[in-house]
Amino acid sequence: MFATATRNFVEEVDERGGLLIPMRSLNDSVSLLTVVVSQKRFWFWQKPKHMPTDFTLNDVLTGNAPITPVLIETDFIKYNGTYGDSIHGTADATFIHSNVSVEGKESSKLQLLFGSLKKDEVDVRKLLQDSKNRVLDMSHRLIQQTKKKRQVFGVVKERIVTSQPCSVIEEVQQAEQCTGALSLCGPKSPKVSLKDNGSLSKDSNVTMEIPTNTTLAYALIELEVKHDGRYELCLMSNKGGFEVDSPTQKGLAGVTGAPVQNNPDVSHLARELENLHAHFQLLSALPACGRSSLLKNITAVMEDRAALSALQSVLDQMLLDKSANMADVSEAHKQCIQPVVDVLEESECGSAAQTERSASVLSALHLITSALDELTCDSLAALRVCSSPDVLKIMELLVQCLLGSGASPASGADLAALPEVILRNVEHLFAASDVNLERDAARVRINQLRQPANRPLILCIALRGLHSLAHCV
Structure with missing residues (x-):
């Protein structure tokens, strides 16, 4: 916090x-x-x-x-600042003799006083x-x-430094409601209807006093x-x-890696993403259950910046000595980090070739989480709202648009079909990464702003990585 x-x-x-x-x-x-x-x-x-x-x-x-x-x-x-986000989702399932509706709401607010x-x-x-x-x-x-x-x-x-006693206040509200109806009828028995309503709510309010x-x-x-x-x-x-x-x-x-690009252009962006293509391809080739699990749990980790940093530290350690050390990870964070580690460890079983492939999967996943960890807090919140497979597919089209001509008729139509709340988050996500997104009913124009940073590259890595996990999920 x-x-x-x-x-x-x-x-x-x-x-x-x-x-x-x-x-x-x-x-x-x-x-x-x-x-x-x-x-x-x-x-x-x-x-x-x-x-x-x-x-x-x-x-x-x-x-x-x-x-x-x-x-x-x-x-x-x-x-003094206030930060927050709100998510509202509804799912309905209809079977031959039953239907189930699930509704969830979540909101969080962080006040810095x-x-x-x-x-x-x-x-x-x-x-x-x-x-x-x-x-x-x-x-x-x-x-x-x-x-x-x-x-x-x-x-x-x-x-x-603070010049007076101050505080940080975090408020989280979560609510879920499930409604189900099940009908049973036989050839000689009367119709039986069973209805069940369940709800779950969880609120927390934590205040941290800072001297x-x-x-x-x-x-x-x-x-x-x-x-x-x-x-x-x-x-x-x-x-x-x-x-x-x-x-x-x-x-x-201690001086490692390439320097930050002062004026990174589209050719630099395309070149860097092409160099990382094997990582994205490897994630796309994972079994569907593994990809689905990784996407679900990485999205859950994105809810908490501290959990994301903890996952990043665990993957850093795994790259160094191939073992997951979670001694310093809190119990709350382990719940969403452990499933990610389990998928990686499953890949380590088998032949030497499989072990070598597992190391590559680890590197690929480390790449994605590293990019997520570099995003600002508000960008991370916006991306979490847009992390469904359908929206990730559209944002992958926008990445291709950025790397190509800068215009795409198809993605313009896809964007227009998005709910307004999702659309606002997509636009904010690109704008926060120095990428200008202009749209009308049938066309999108997208171009990178001339800023001395690697923000567009980091965003593209995050989006392409998550899309690789969502591919055919």
């Missing part, structure tokens, strides 16, 4: 810059010059995973003279001056462990570390890391 709140906050106040990092837990704490270890991710468009440590820059420096930063404290903003916030930051020019000729203790255990794992050192240069001086988000300066412990502060870009020891490897460890 706290992680969802801080992520929503950062998406609102730092939409384009991408400099602020949301705090993930109230148990984590950072101060200025706290050392944060950044782990570069598997796919180049993923944001790094940041892990605050218990150490400051002074703790890992040689010498007895500590760096004393100059603190600049300013008022930031007054922030942060009030007045302040910003603490270090005077970077003074920090540059103080860091001149300073050397890191390369024998320090934290440095040794970070260096071995090809991770990156950064220090906190700025943080957004004064709690960090909601922070920004980093990465360090470029040389062999001898000398370091440079990376002021204009995140290019930090440790100098590689091997003479055959030049550059810095």
